[in-house]
Amino acid sequence: MRAARTIVAAALGSGIVAVAVAGAPLAAEILAGMAAPLAAVTVSWVLIERAYAREPTQVTRLMIGAFGVKMLFFGAYVALMLGVVGLRVTPFIVSFTGYFVALYLIEALLLRRLIARSV
Numbered sequence: 001m002r003a004a005r006t007i008v009a010a011a012l013g014s015g016i017v018a019v020a021v022a023g024a025p026l027a028a029e030i031l032a033g034m035a036a037p038l039a040a041v042t043v044s045w046v047l048i049e050r051a052y053a054r055e056p057t058q059v060t061r062l063m064i065g066a067f068g069v070k071m072l073f074f075g076a077y078v079a080l081m082l083g084v085v086g087l088r089v090t091p092f093i094v095s096f097t098g099y100f101v102a103l104y105l106i107e108a109l110l111l112r113r114l115i116a117r118s119v
Contacts, residue, residue, distance in 0.1 A: 001046065001049070003045060003049070003110055004042050004045050004046050004049075007038070007041060007042055007045065007103065007106060007107075008038065008042055011034055011038045011099065011103065014034075015030060015031055015034045018030050018095070019031070022091070026088075026091045028087060029087050029088055029091035029092040029095055030091065030095045031095075032081050032085070032087055032092060032095070032096075033091070033092050033093070033094070033095025033096035033097075033098070033099055034095060034096075034099045036073070036074060036077040036078075036096070037096065037099040037100040037103045037104070038099065038103060040070050040073065040074070040103075041103040041104060041106070041107050044063075044066050044070070044107065045107055045110060047062060047066070048062065048063070048111065048114075049114070052114055056118065078096070
């Protein structure tokens with residue numbers, strides 16, 4: 001749970017810095033680009049930690065199931081943000097992609113550390 005709080009704090013802090021650098025007119029695109037990857041990584045990491053504590057062999061099964069749910073979630077989220085909300089495409093996609101890659105890299109490193117502790 002501590003890792004999840006750290007991820008959220010780091011993402012929010014970097015979002016504030018990104019808005020300060022890029023300017024207030026891009027705040028909606030930057031923060032919306034951050035929101036979905038942050039939510040997905042935070043929820044999946046909490047679920048991974050809980051599953052690993054209960055039964056480490058179930059983590060792979062959980063991650064495979066979560067992958068399918070995340071594909072649907074991200075597709076719907078991007079369509080909603082661009083089609084319905086009407087955010088500007090380029091800043092939203094740059095923010096979304098940057099946060100997606102960074103947050104999933106962090107999750108992978110945390111997973112590696114979690115597994116290494118038990119070996």
